[in-house]
Amino acid sequence: MKLKFWILSLPTLFLFSCQSPKNIAYLQNFDTYLQSQSAEENVDYEAKIKCNDRLLITVSSPVLNQEQVAQFNLPMNTYLTPGQTTLFQSSAIQTFAVDKDGAINYPVIGMIQIAGLRRSEAVELIKEQVAKFIPDPIVNIQFISFKVTVLGEVARVGQIEVHDERISIFDALGAAGDLTIYGDRRHVNVIRENNGKKSLQQLDLTQSSIFTSPYYYLQQNDVVYVEPNKTRKKDSRISSNDNFVLSVYSISLSTISLLVTLYNVFLK
Numbered sequence: 001m002k003l004k005f006w007i008l009s010l011p012t013l014f015l016f017s018c019q020s021p022k023n024i025a026y027l028q029n030f031d032t033y034l035q036s037q038s039a040e041e042n043v044d045y046e047a048k049i050k051c052n053d054r055l056l057i058t059v060s061s062p063v064l065n066q067e068q069v070a071q072f073n074l075p076m077n078t079y080l081t082p083g084q085t086t087l088f089q090s091s092a093i094q095t096f097a098v099d100k101d102g103a104i105n106y107p108v109i110g111m112i113q114i115a116g117l118r119r120s121e122a123v124e125l126i127k128e129q130v131a132k133f134i135p136d137p138i139v140n141i142q143f144i145s146f147k148v149t150v151l152g153e154v155a156r157v158g159q160i161e162v163h164d165e166r167i168s169i170f171d172a173l174g175a176a177g178d179l180t181i182y183g184d185r186r187h188v189n190v191i192r193e194n195n196g197k198k199s200l201q202q203l204d205l206t207q208s209s210i211f212t213s214p215y216y217y218l219q220q221n222d223v224v225y226v227e228p229n230k231t232r233k234k235d236s237r238i239s240s241n242d243n244f245v246l247s248v249y250s251i252s253l254s255t256i257s258l259l260v261t262l263y264n265v266f267l268k
Helices: 002-017 030-036 066-072 119-130 169-175 208-212 230-236 240-266
Strands: 054-060 076-080 087-093 103-106 110-113 138-143 147-152 158-161 183-194 197-203 223-228
Touching: 054 066, 054 103, 054 119, 110 119, 119 138, 147 169, 169 183, 169 223
Parallel strands: 147 223
Antiparallel strands: 054 138, 076 087, 103 110, 147 158, 183 197, 183 223
16 A cells, blocks of 8 residues: 555655755845844835826815815716606715826816826925915825736736735735746745836746845736746646656556555465
């Protein structure tokens, strides 16, 4: 029986022997990183507004009522039910679209250039403009179209909606169910677009220096692609001849297993 067990276990042992722990574990030099990091290290993670972003912008004032500041807010969506003559108002508020030139067309004020600004900077800019018309304005801005896409060797590929405007590479991979055993942790690519130009940065998840990368925190519309490791790449290149060899190997194992079983039954 022991012989049979080891024969049947050969394929499994071969599969997992191909994966070294050094290629699987994350942040392998984290202790060294903690000792070497300085207090000045601060990765910029506040998202910047980009062209084609959709923003929810609301204005209020502690000294004015809602009707008096309504001109600085987009109206709620209205719709007409078939067969009815009364307009109904949706609870959804319209959003501002950042055009290809990086500007929004704001009520009363006109065109405001906001692409490239952080959310806090855009808040101050709009507040400064609105303050010319009403006292003590309160401006809130929220990203509506903040999403990232995760592809490659992960458990669940797809788009991830980001609600708090801050997501790290590990957050995104966690939301995608983590890397599969075939994911190359040393070759995780982030594709980013700025001002119409795409860039690609390769990250090594096994190194703690990733924390200082400007790509550690993702931006809206980033694409994360996890490359397959050598084992997966090798498997994908299996030819028809290789399939034949594997079939012969599988039949041989089955034959040996059958002979061992017959030996145990009839000769013992």
